[in-house]
Amino acid sequence: MTGRTYSAEEMLAQLIGFDTTSRDGNLPLIAFVEDYLDGWGVPHFRVDYEANKKTNLFATIGPAIAGGVVLSGHTDVVPVDGQPWTSDPFTLVQRGERLFGRGTCDMKGFLAVCLAEVPNFLRAGLKRPIHLALSCDEEVGCKGVRPLVAHIRDRLPRPGAVIVGEPTSMKVVNAHKSAVTFATEVTGHEAHSSLTHHGVNAILVAGELLSEISRIREDLIARGDPTQRFDPPYSTVHVGVIEGGTAKNIIPRRCAFQWETRLLPTADPDEVPRRFEAFAKRLEPAMQAVAPETGIATEAVNLVPGLAPEKDSPAELLALRLANANATHAVSYCTEAGLFQQIGIPAVICGPGSIEQAHKPDEFIETSELRKCEAFMARLVQQMV
Incomplete structure (x- = not known):
């Protein structure tokens, strides 16, 4: 069976043409990829994350056996x-050796190369499979891929390695920090602002909690990163959103804020929330002495596991060979790689483009990065035949 062929640039133009902003879903793009794979007789299936809006696609080229x-x-x-984009972000535009469009480097450039290489994968007569995993809702906390990861764990022959193609300039990354998002809500007691002793000011209580977060932050910085591989070289804690109060002359009943930790792979994941919760508990008696219904509640709303280096990792050894590299790197941003590692599949990150271009206006990828990724895939085929 012979389907339609695309160059990497042509495939990238197709993918960029789909507005797959996380809030809007990805079904039209997935349908396009399915039609393309059907033309080549490549088996595939969906694993939905949000029915009729967001889904994952998994395809297999080669034998359906373990170890791919x-x-x-x-x-x-x-x-x-x-x-302030200077061109339509959902139309691929080439200027010199740069290809502009939302997602060009993060991370449709990688997907474009993988898909454009499908005919070459098929012609090679693979003895071990190459799988394609296209996920959704990564940008909002690596949420969408989780049903697919569970499906791979529970229902498929176990792959031997995962290569997540986030933009690393084709360097091999074997470690990244975790990310945990917390939501804290302070419930105070309303009163007239002239009678502060009759109320519990939720905003002032939140201020004390934020001061404790700042102290934790300074302690993490002082402790540092023994490996000196990360930038910044320490675990971080950050507050991103805060809201509270209704009027300047009302003691506020409610204040809520969202905060996160990004921890080194070797850090104790419970240390920061345990310390924060202990501090919060020390504040509550004075609050409840004024109004018993007051209090502080914190919930961990999302966890993205870190990626930890693994001794003699098959994924790392393979990626180093394919990238013609002899050193690995670490990054501070999160990826889906840690989720695969959690289910026992060795994982690394290696993909075209620079993370410095991601999420910006006029996002771009260099054509030379696509060429490097194509060479990577050609060497992968040689390892699988």
């Missing part, structure tokens, strides 16, 4: 709202 390699990438992109 998964090439994994997310299809969703971040919003372009309010960004």
